[in-house]
Amino acid sequence: MDGDDDHSAKMIDEEIYANGVGEEEKRKRPIISGEQLDIEAYASLYTGRTKITRLLFIADHCQNNQTMQLEALRMAYDEIKKGENTQLFREVVQKIDGRLGPDYSMDSAWCATVDRRAEQKKEKLENELNAYRTNLIKESIRMGYNDFGDFYYAHGALGDAFKHYVRTRDYCTTSKHIIHMCMSAILVSIEMGQFTHVTSYVSKAEQSQEVVDPIVIAKLRCAAGLALLEAKKYKLAARKFLETNPELGNNYNEVIAPQDVATYGGLCALASFDRTELKNKVIDNLNFRNFLELVPEVRELINDFYSSRYASCLDYLGNLKANLLLDIHLHDHVDTLYDQIRNKALIQYTHPFVSVDLQMMANAFKTSISGLQKELEALITDNQIQARIDSHNKILYARHADQRNATFQRVLQTGGEFDRDVRSMLLRANLIKHDFNLRASSRKL
Amino acid sequence: MDAVEAVVTQIQGLSSSAGDLTRLHTILKQAEESLHSESVRLFSALDQLDPSKHSLGFLYILEACSSGPVTKERASTLVLAISRFISSCAAEQIRLAPEKFISVCKRFKDQVLLLEAPIRGVAPMLTAIRKLQVSSEYLTTLHPDFLLLCLQAKSYKTGLSVLHDDISEVDQPRDLFLYCYYGGMICIGQKHFRKALELLHNVVTAPMSTVNAIAVEAYKKYILVFLILHGHFSTNLPKYTSSVAQRNLKNFCSPYIELANSYGTGKITELEAYVQANREKFESDNNLGLVNQVVSSMYKRNIQRLTQTYLTLSLQDIANTVQLNSAKEAEMHVLQMIQDGEIFATINQKDGMVRFHEDPEQYKSCEMIEHIDSSIQRIMMLSRKLTAMDEHISCDPLYLAKAGRERPRFDLDDYESVPQKFNI
Numbered sequence: 001m002d003g004d005d006d007h008s009a010k011m012i013d014e015e016i017y018a019n020g021v022g023e024e025e026k027r028k029r030p031i032i033s034g035e036q037l038d039i040e041a042y043a044s045l046y047t048g049r050t051k052i053t054r055l056l057f058i059a060d061h062c063q064n065n066q067t068m069q070l071e072a073l074r075m076a077y078d079e080i081k082k083g084e085n086t087q088l089f090r091e092v093v094q095k096i097d098g099r100l101g102p103d104y105s106m107d108s109a110w111c112a113t114v115d116r117r118a119e120q121k122k123e124k125l126e127n128e129l130n131a132y133r134t135n136l137i138k139e140s141i142r143m144g145y146n147d148f149g150d151f152y153y154a155h156g157a158l159g160d161a162f163k164h165y166v167r168t169r170d171y172c173t174t175s176k177h178i179i180h181m182c183m184s185a186i187l188v189s190i191e192m193g194q195f196t197h198v199t200s201y202v203s204k205a206e207q208s209q210e211v212v213d214p215i216v217i218a219k220l221r222c223a224a225g226l227a228l229l230e231a232k233k234y235k236l237a238a239r240k241f242l243e244t245n246p247e248l249g250n251n252y253n254e255v256i257a258p259q260d261v262a263t264y265g266g267l268c269a270l271a272s273f274d275r276t277e278l279k280n281k282v283i284d285n286l287n288f289r290n291f292l293e294l295v296p297e298v299r300e301l302i303n304d305f306y307s308s309r310y311a312s313c314l315d316y317l318g319n320l321k322a323n324l325l326l327d328i329h330l331h332d333h334v335d336t337l338y339d340q341i342r343n344k345a346l347i348q349y350t351h352p353f354v355s356v357d358l359q360m361m362a363n364a365f366k367t368s369i370s371g372l373q374k375e376l377e378a379l380i381t382d383n384q385i386q387a388r389i390d391s392h393n394k395i396l397y398a399r400h401a402d403q404r405n406a407t408f409q410r411v412l413q414t415g416g417e418f419d420r421d422v423r424s425m426l427l428r429a430n431l432i433k434h435d436f437n438l439r440a441s442s443r444k445l
Numbered sequence: 446m447d448a449v450e451a452v453v454t455q456i457q458g459l460s461s462s463a464g465d466l467t468r469l470h471t472i473l474k475q476a477e478e479s480l481h482s483e484s485v486r487l488f489s490a491l492d493q494l495d496p497s498k499h500s501l502g503f504l505y506i507l508e509a510c511s512s513g514p515v516t517k518e519r520a521s522t523l524v525l526a527i528s529r530f531i532s533s534c535a536a537e538q539i540r541l542a543p544e545k546f547i548s549v550c551k552r553f554k555d556q557v558l559l560l561e562a563p564i565r566g567v568a569p570m571l572t573a574i575r576k577l578q579v580s581s582e583y584l585t586t587l588h589p590d591f592l593l594l595c596l597q598a599k600s601y602k603t604g605l606s607v608l609h610d611d612i613s614e615v616d617q618p619r620d621l622f623l624y625c626y627y628g629g630m631i632c633i634g635q636k637h638f639r640k641a642l643e644l645l646h647n648v649v650t651a652p653m654s655t656v657n658a659i660a661v662e663a664y665k666k667y668i669l670v671f672l673i674l675h676g677h678f679s680t681n682l683p684k685y686t687s688s689v690a691q692r693n694l695k696n697f698c699s700p701y702i703e704l705a706n707s708y709g710t711g712k713i714t715e716l717e718a719y720v721q722a723n724r725e726k727f728e729s730d731n732n733l734g735l736v737n738q739v740v741s742s743m744y745k746r747n748i749q750r751l752t753q754t755y756l757t758l759s760l761q762d763i764a765n766t767v768q769l770n771s772a773k774e775a776e777m778h779v780l781q782m783i784q785d786g787e788i789f790a791t792i793n794q795k796d797g798m799v800r801f802h803e804d805p806e807q808y809k810s811c812e813m814i815e816h817i818d819s820s821i822q823r824i825m826m827l828s829r830k831l832t833a834m835d836e837h838i839s840c841d842p843l844y845l846a847k848a849g850r851e852r853p854r855f856d857l858d859d860y861e862s863v864p865q866k867f868n869i
Contacts, residue, residue, distance in 0.1 A: 380754040392757035392798050408808040408817075415820045422827045424647050426613045426834060427621070428685065431652050433838070434615060 037323045039071050043079075045250075045257035049153075049191055050328075052079050052088065057328040059095065070099060077104050084118060085156040086111045118155055125151060142171035149184060162188045162197075175208040179216060182208075186223045190255055198227040218248035222256050226329055229264060234337065235272035241265025242281050246290035262291035263320075264330060266298040270305055271340035275348070278306055310345045311366050317341065343379060350376075350385055350396060358394040369394060452476050453490050456502030460538075466501060470541055473505045480509040488522075496530045500538035503530060508545045511552045520556040527553045528569040536576040543577060547586050554590045563597035570594055571603060581610040588612075589623035596627055596634075604631040608640065613830075622648055622659040629666060633735060642670045649694065650686040660690060661697045662730075668701040669735045673742040678705035700726045704736070713743055713768045744769065744778055745787065752788050752801040760797045772797060 039058065043051055055076040062068045073096050080089045093106045129144035145168040152161035165184040172178045182205035189197035202224045205216075225240035242265050248258055269282045282288060282302060292299035297316050304313035317338060324334045349364065350356055362372045376396065379385045387398045452473070459469035480487065487510040496503045507530060511523055527549060539546045550573050557566035570591040577585045588607065595604035608628045615621045625644040632641035648663035671678050680695050680702060695702055700723050707719045720727070720736055727733045747767040751758060760772035760779070769775045779799055782788045789802040806813070838844055 377754045381750060388756045388801075389754055389758075390756040391759070391762060392796075397756060402803075405804070405806070405808060408813075412817065412820065415824055419820070419824060419827060420643050422831060423611055423613070424643070424650070425685075426830065427615065427647055428650065428652060429834065429838070430613055430615050431618055431621065434618065435652065 037068070037326055039068065039075060043075055045259060046253050048254035049083075049085075049156075050254055052076050052083075052085075053191065054328050055079070056092070056095075057331070058326045061326055061331065070096070074100055074104060081107075081110070084114050084154050086114050086118075087156050118151075121151060138171045138173060142168045142173075142177065145171070146180075146184070149188075153184075153188060158188050158192045162192065162194075178208045179205050183216070183219065186220075187255060190223065190226060193230075195227040195230040198223050202227065214245050214247040215249075215251050218244050218246075219252045219255075221245075222248065222252060222261060225261075225264065226256065229268065229329060229333060232333070232336070234268040234333075234340070238265055238268035238272055239281070242269065242285055242288050244291070245287050258291050259294045260327070260329070262288075262295040262298050263324070263327075266292065266295075266302055267324075267330070267337050267341070270302060271337045271344065275306070278302070305341075305345065308348070310349065310364050313345065314342065314366060342375075343384065346375060346379060347385055350387060350398070353396075354398050356387075356396040358389070358396060361396070449480075449487060449490055452480065452502070452506075453493055456494060456499050456506075460499045460502060466538065466541060469501060473502065477505070477509070480505065481512060488526075491526065497533045497535060500530075500534040501541055503534065504539055504542060504545050504549065508549050511549060511556075515556060515559075517559065520559050524553065524556050524560065524565060527556075528565070531569040531573045531576070534576065539576060540579075546573070546577060550587050551590060554594060557594065558597070563594045564600065566594045567591070567598050567600050567603055571607070574607065580614075582612060583614045584612045584616070584620055584624060586617060586620050589620055589627055592624060592627035592631060596630055599634075601631045601634045604628070605635060605637070608632065608644070618651065618653075619659075622651065622657065622663075625651075626659050626663045629663065629670075633666065633670065638670050638674045642667065642674055645670060649690060650683060653687050653689055656689055656693045656697070661694060664690075664694045665698050665701050665730060665732060666735065668698065668705055669732060669739050672705055672708050672739045673735075676742070676746045677709055678702075680705075704739070708739065708743065711743075711747070713740075713747075716740055716743060745782060748775075748778060748782060749788055752790065755801055757798050757800050760792070760799060763799065 037058070039055070042058075043055055046054060055072045059069045059072040059076065062072075073092060076092050077089075077096065077100075080092060089111065090106075093104070096104050098105060125144070125148055129141070129148065132140035132144045145164050149161045149164035149168070152158070152164060162185060165181060165188060168181050169178070172181055182201045185201045186198050186205075189195070189201065202220050205220055221240050221244040225237045225244070228234075228237035228240060241261050244261050244265070246258075248261065250258065265288065266282065269278060273281065283306060289299075292302070297320060301313045301316035301320075304310070304316065321334060321338065324330050330337075346365070349361060358369050358372060362369045365372060367375075373389060373391065376385065376387075376389060380387060380389070386401065387396050389396050455469060455472055459465040459472075487506050491503065491506060491510075494503050494506070507527065511527070515523060531550070531553075550570065554566055554570065557563055570587060574585055574587050574591055577587060591607065592604050595601060604627075608631065612621075612624070625648045629641045629644040629648070632638070632644060645663045645667040648660055649667050651660070653660060668678055682691050682694075704716075704719060704723075707716050710716075717740060720740060724733065727736045744767050748763065751763060751766065760775045763779065764770070764772050764775040767775070767778075769778065776792060779788070779790060779792060783790055783792075789804060791800050791802070792798075793800065
């Protein structure tokens, strides 16, 4: 908890700092959304296995930055040493490959001790579980399976852990037990990347009555949001993150930090919501504001987007991009989300005008005219913007479809299609009739 | 000598009234054997008959003497005789013996092809079809042969005249397959892609119990024409297509489906590279010309897409976006498309700008109203036909027997609508 307090204190400091200085400097701040990722600050947001996997993810995805990679690996090494996962340990050592000096080399003795201890513990757990099973005490059996799950989870055998957690289900007697089972299963599934399991266990947990603990509800929202994000259902994901209540705090650090809720939710909302929804559900959302305060960049860029300051909004996005690419959950979606946000911005920009000067628009989006023209072209072809470009005078004209002509066109086309379809249908019917008659007559013979 | 003489006199005597003709028909059927054995000498007997008056008899004798193998010299005299006969014979007489007439015409086609002068067969075949047809909706066995001759003679226009009839009565599925396939090729030749697609579509979706070569070839062309017309292709056939076709056709046409996929990417260089790599396959299918048209249609499609996005665009930009080599080439393409009415635009040669316009059709002109009216009439006619056909089928005893037998297998809800007496 100390670390957490420390961190929030730092955040506040930075807030003050940020308010005091100009824009240019503000962007250089080394927090999770600043220019270069401060791995230590980032890692301190998380606990447990996800900390390690996130560090390893960073190490894997910043090949061009040696110091950062080694830093991440070093921290991962330290973190693993605290746990009991020897397999992961070996992997990390292999990745470090002696680059961090003798302190970070293969520690076979440690591995052996841990493994031996694990073997003993497993035996003990097995004996216990067997004893419980012969006695047929439901609660004890549940505990036994649960312990087994914890054991496997600690040792990195996620599949087995999942199996054992799920097995406790038959021995759950209260809804509290069920929720506990679901939360464990969700945790393991997220680690495994099995997001379909996540969805199903979230709904299972939500179905059980007496889910009154706001922290549990917040956790479930986050898990559901992550699953939807993975499934590329950004709008639904955004809604889940936005519904997360601020009680979440640092209670779900083994999966997600409150900063992440802000970033994921904010970006998904920007990419998929329309203006009114953005205003109602994001900007005016008191709950979510608490999260947004943690990541001022995201808050700023949402406000910029809403008040049509696209250049600064896109600037923020550009600065954030490198670090978002290092995020284990967002990595695959950054590009899609960014494209969607940019397209949304372009559409929103052109929407109220009958004609738009491309030069001015290009300035607003900090791009060249030809680049802008390309983007607009794609959007027009996609029928997302109803307009045509006058590339000679560099003006975009809104195009109002002539309903009357379009109707005539459609009618004639439909008529033609009907005509054609009926004729070929008659032909087919005739062929079938012929075939049928032929068969009937051959049967008679 | 006397047998032939006797038949000839019979023919001369019994060719006037309908009753006489039926008598003559039976006599001729009996004499068929002996006529065939005398086929060589018969030819001279034809001179004693008038093809317009004694059509039935003439037909039998002609059929007999054209049977058996023919040499080139003999073929040319026969072709002459048959074409004269076709043009002057009486329709009601030959309809008494349609199978004879068809076999004569088929031989006629073979001989024309043997003489390598398909053009000589086109006009007589058309007359033959018209004489044999009861109504223009009726597909005769001669239709495919006629279209084949048109194709060989490259007289596509004549072929089109037949293709504009709405066919709905069919005797032989094979006739329809060939008719639609050849018809599709003729329409492709005339660049009537819409009609061609319709005909090929009929082949591909026709009910069939086994895959046949005609359908496979038609499917290849269908893919290509579809690309030219619509710019995309999906291998999903409509659900009324026979399951055999749905399952198997695409396996026979993989280079074409690949082509369609490559077209779908919208990259002209990729498409051209693919065509180049598979040139031989397309060439051996005799589809290379059509494939090249597919490639050039991509330029058109890309230009067309520009008209939706731009009001003005320089020729150089057009050349760049659709990957043409020069502004000059782009100008040629745009010009051609304006001429064909595919886009509405004006070119300003002074500054090399193209200004795209909206479709000027306002749907206000008299012609347009007439066009719409005729479409409505047509559709009303079709819908009447459909109702008639529906009534006809629901009265068909064969159908009802089958439907009555099959019904009990379905839900009880369906059961009620079946007439009670057919349930047994």
